[in-house]
Amino acid sequence: MKFLNTQDFAQQLDAADSLRSFRQQFLFPQHNGKDAIYFLGNSLGLQPKRTATDMAEVMQQWQELGVESWFKGDKPWLQYHDKLVGPLAAIVGALPGEIVVMNSLTVNLHLMLASFYQPKGKRNKIICEAKAFPSDQYTLETHVKQRGFKPEDVIVEVAPREGEVNIRHEDVLAAIEANKDELALIFWGGLNYYTGQVFNMKTITAAAHAVGAMVGFDLAHAAGNIQLQLHNWDVDFACWCSYKYLNSGPGAIGGVYIHERFHNDKELPRFAGWWGYNKATRFKMQPGFDPIPSAEGWQLSTPSVLLYAAHYSSLQLFEKAGMSSLYQKGQQLSDYLLFLLQDLNANSSQPIVQVLTPKENKGCQVSMLMLRNGREVFDALTDAGVFADWREPNVIRIAAVPMYNTFEEVWQFAQIMKTTCEQFQ
Ligand SMILES: Cc1ncc(COP(=O)(O)O)c(C=O)c1O
Structure with missing residues (x-):
């Protein structure tokens, strides 16, 4: 599409946007009596208007039915999880039974490493991206130490080439090939939090499997942002958080995908708790762990139903909007922004x-x-009511989110950049 740097053109794109009504479903921080330009859905997604009601419903049920709420009421809490897996399966491209909603991201990464990092003899290495999000780095460092390894002996990082910003895909594949006899696991991000680079998860998975390694992805910045086909790509496991693009609130409950081929594998090591126990016999309270034969078998503890409710509010919007339409609009928003930035530089x-x-x-992140x-x-962007974020040494990240941002906001953002930069010329 040929873009134009005019407000009229941006408004035309908004008028043609089939997802434009979804903006009305969200609450926006205010700036000078108007909606702020909120470009931080990659950090904390906005609050859907219905979240407070869905959470209040849980409170009401708790008030009226007490502990009976697990089994009774409009939404018995024991079945609440079932409402979440369908929409999530569509977002990440999985079978519903391959999804479990539990804990939060870093906790889930450790739990998945307990199952899927299985060093045997010299096959003990983990390939990961250099400068991954710090929590991922700390997870790997401490997890391998806990297994008796020195991080420097087993963690292999792949970095961008000298003078380059993004990691070349061919360098990931070359690292897999170079370590093929010693590789236990590839643990990679779906979308790099700093640069916004998306990785080819399908090819990375195939290459890892070809040399006998497992593959897992951190999808914190990918879930609800790009199209995923975890099951068809044959990915072994993946974890994500739900407070970014999935708009489920600060500290929202996380999500995990585990390929169905592992669900009945009782030999696969795992940490267990009673919530992962076979539902039919859980309350017999017997010794010996008998896991639910689905991703739910990796659950440990009683979940927060309040967090389920907040997640449910947002997932219903995803179900209505559809991931493919959201992805297409996200591409158009970020393409438009790239065009405007090019224009800014050129002028x-x-x-x-x-x-x-x-x-x-x-x-959608740039x-x-x-x-x-x-x-x-x-600072001028902040003063003008734009929510963006600053990453040292001098990077500004913004995400125009297809669920609630507009093309006109992208145009306004570029205008503010232009006026501000002119002051410093
Ligand atoms: C890529 C990535 N991994 C891990 C985390 C840590 O997530 P949590 O604090 O939910 O464990 C984040 C948080 O922003 C992230 O962006």
């Missing part, structure tokens, strides 16, 4: 931003390295 005596996000492999007056520009 300035010196370039103002260097886009770090690859044009072809991205979601990361900009600020070449001049970065901090001042960021």
Whole structure:
């Protein structure tokens, strides 16, 4: 599509947007009496209007039925999980039984490593991306230590080449090949939190399996942002959080995918708790762990039904909008932003931003390295009511989220950038 740098054109894109009514389902922080330009759905997604009602329903049921709420009422709590797995399966491309909603992301990563990092003899290495989100780095470092390894002996990081920003796909495949006899696991991000680069999970999975390694992905920035086909790609496991694109609130309950081929594998090590126990006999309270034969068999503890409710509110919107439409609009929003940034550079005596996000492999997040007056520009954006985030040394990340952001907001953002940058010329 040929883009134009005019407000009219942005408004036309909004008028043609089949998802435009979803914006009305969300609550926006206010700035000078108007909705702020909220471009931080990659950090904490906005609150759906119905979340408070769905959570209040749980409170009401608790008030009226007490512990009986697990079995009775409009939404018996024991069956609440069943409402979440269908919409999530559509978001990540899985079978409903391959999804479990539990805990939060870093906790789930450790639980999955307990099952899927199975070093045997010299096959003990883990390949991961260099400069992955810090929690992932700390997870791997402490997990391998706990298994008796030195991180430097078993963790192999793949970094961008000297002078480059993104990791080349061929370098990931080359690292797999170079370590093929020693590789136990590839643990990788679906979408890099800093640059916004999307990785080819299908090919990475095939390459890992070809050398006999397991594969797991951290989908914190991918779930609800890009299209995923975890089951068809044959991924072994994946974990994500639900407070970013999935709009389920601060500290929202996390999600895990485990391929169905592992569900009946009682030899696979795992940490267990009573909530993962065969539902038919759980309350017989017998010794000996008998897991539910689905991803739910990895649950440990009684879940927070309040967090389920907040998750449910948002997942219903995803069900209505559909991941494919959301992805297409997300691509269009970020393509439009890239066009406007190019225009900004072209109309300035010196370039103002260097886009770090690859044009072809991205979601809706765009990361900009600020070449001049970065901090001042960021502060001016904040003063103008734009929610963006700052990452050291001088990167501004923004995400125009297809569920609730508009093309006009993207255009307004570029205008604010232009006016601010002109002050420093
Ligand atoms: C890529 C990635 N991994 C892990 C985490 C940590 O998530 P949590 O704090 O929910 O464990 C985050 C948080 O933003 C993240 O972006």
